[in-house]
Structure formats: C-alpha cells, structure tokens
Amino acid sequence: MKIAVVIPTLNEAKNIIALIGELLKLNLNIDILVVDDNSPDGTAEIVKKSFKKNGNIFVLLRQNKRGRGSACIDGFKYFLSNGKRYDCIFEMDADFSHDPKEISLFLEKISGYDMIIGSRYLKKSRIINWSLKRRIFSKLANFYARLLLQIPITDYTNGYRCYRYNVLKNIDFNFVKENGYVVLAEIAYQMFLKAYSIGEVPTLFVNRKRGISNLNFREIWHAFKRITVLRFRVNTL
C-alpha cells in the first residue's frame, strides 16, 4: 500500500523532526509532505536540512500564514498531481496530538470506507491534558456541526484523517470557502452530500507538549459562520 501524509505546520520546529522520525519508523511505503507557512522558527528549513537525502520527504513552503485547512488542501493537490499513485492520503497535526502508531488502525479500516476519521468521541477514545475550556469548545463545535450538518460522525474537528486517494480526487476544493480548521467540516460535508462513506476509529488525543496552539477566537467565529452557511445555503452539489 502506498501512503501519503500531509502535515500542516506553523512554528513546529520543536516537533516536526521527531514526528517524521516516528512516521519513518513505521516502515510503511510512505511519502510525507510538510506544508509550512513560512514559520518564523524555521520549520521548513529544518525539515529540508534534516531530510535532504530522503526522497520521500517533501516541503511545500507558502509565503504567509493562510490557515490549517488551506495548507492541507494545497498538500492534497500536491499529492494528487505529482504523477505518483497512492492508495490513501492522510492529514495529521505536527504536534504529536495524533499518534503515528495509530496509522495502522486507519489502514485496517479504510478498505471498507472512503474516509476514516480519528475520533476523540468514541467509547475507547481519550483526550489527555486538554484544558476544560478546550474540552467545552470542542464539544460545542461538534454539537453545533452535528445539529446543522447531520453527518453521522462523532468528531468533525479532529484533523487526523485518512482519505482514499480516488475519493479525494473527486473532491471539489473550490467548494471550500474558508481556510482554517473548519475546512475539516467542509470536506466531510461535501463527502456526505456525495454519498461517500465515512468511518471512524477511536483515537488517543494528547495535547501538545511543545510549541503553542494556533487556534484563536477568529478561527472559532469563522467556523461557526461557515457551518451555518453550509447548512442553509448548500444542500446539493
């Protein structure tokens, strides 16, 4: 199985090298793309330097901060157009909130689905070291998204996902109007409207130990607005 992994980064110099190391240790047939928005801490440079000789590690450098969601979309487009054929494409965070060892769980399940989400809200899932404020925000965001969009999933906002390559090819990225975290809900909604199947695996989500979160109030507001618009303006594709 040939696998591609997109990792969006903004100031992840303290995490990214170790994370790529963990991914390589899995010994899978894997290509990794880091999509960096010109991080002041030199994330992109460090990756390029450390993996100069590894032909499976790539860096896409964008000139300024344009959001997690748009970084992933640029990463997907990169893998969909580089002339190679993959079986599935992952997206995951750079800060070790998403454990690379769980990739095997996604791979076991993807044969029966078009996309698999690592969910923090299944019976066997766990969230570690998240503040009460973050837990409440996440629950509210998921509650609101589910109330409006009605996709049968438990976690709309975790960016640990595995897409079947042939399905991602059919996603219309022009449909995605926002740039930030809400892009996860936009892509899920488009898949739902196109009747693609979405499965979930339980995940152990660990809050970052190094670096700082990029989530801010502006992002949350944009997500809320976009989900409302999706529900009331976009019912068909």
Ligand SMILES: Nc1nc2c(ncn2[C@@H]2O[C@H](COP(=O)(O)OP(=O)(O)O)[C@@H](O)[C@H]2O)c(=O)[nH]1
């Ligand atoms: N390229 C890029 N990556 C981003 C941006 N915002 C967040 N990220 C990355 O997206 C992932 C999730 O962001 P994070 O700050 O951990 O958010 P949190 O886990 O919700 O607190 C991390 O790998 C970040 O480095 C952005 O504007 N551009």
Ligand SMILES: [Mg+2]
């Ligand atoms: Mg994080």
